[in-house]
């Protein structure tokens with residue numbers, strides 16, 4: 001039996017808006033899909049952190065080929081895609097570290113995020129591109145909740161204030177600061193305890209009718 005990918009209503013604080021990209025998409029099992037994404041995230045981390053002998057690499061490459069062949073016949077257009085549209089932390093995708101919401105309303109959100117080995121830049125610090133990924137994810141979602149017309153990021157300014165460590169639970173707080181016509185201004189901070197690791201300001205522009 002298949003079930004519709006959740007059509008996150010405004011009554012669900014800080015839920016995504018699957019109507020944006022996935023109207024009508026069906027998934028055989030949300031729990032099973034989430035299990036696949038969790039396993040994929042672990043594979044990403046294990047590959048990033050591994051240096052195995054050649055014989056092991058041959059075997060791993062074969063197994064990964066087998067997995068991609070199994071999925072090749074089930075490829076669907078974007079409107080039917082499941083990844084990114086599940087009502088679970090991380091939205092069922094493996095690009096952006098999963099953001100776990102603790103408190104949210106239409107104008108602010110607070111939650112937790114952790115950067116695993118896959119997101120290593122160097123010297124024990126998270127990659128400088130991984131941090132904006134999380135800011136764009138959280139600010140982008142906050143910009144669009146509450147029945148607002150959907151918007152896209154016009155700019156995202158990120159300040160790196162301190163090294164962002166891997167494998168530690170960090171907090172992220174974001175707010176909808178102001179609105180001028182189609183322009184929405186949002187900001188956020190990523191913290192370890194009381195220490196600000198990075199902060200961001202973003203402009204999100206509401207799309208006109210028919211704008212992709």
Ligand SMILES: CCCCCCCCCCCC(=O)SCCNC(=O)CCNC(=O)[C@H](O)C(C)(C)COP(=O)(O)OP(=O)(O)OC[C@H]1O[C@@H](n2cnc3c(N)ncnc32)[C@H](O)[C@@H]1OP(=O)(O)O
Nearest residue numbers: 016017018084085086136137140141152153154155183205
């Ligand atoms: C379950 C699913 C969950 C889904 C959950 C998903 C979470 C992640 C969501 C993340 C969202 C994204 O990353 S979206 C992907 C990344 N972003 C993009 O691809 C956007 C690419 N850019 C564009 O499409 C366009 O440039 C727009 C839409 C941003 C703006 O173009 P436009 O609509 O033609 O508007 P335009 O007239 O240019 O600008 C409108 C006003 O904004 C100002 N403006 C525009 N750009 C800028 C700028 N960079 N810096 C300053 N100001 C700017 C203009 O001066 C103007 O001000 P004034 O004259 O009116 O004062």
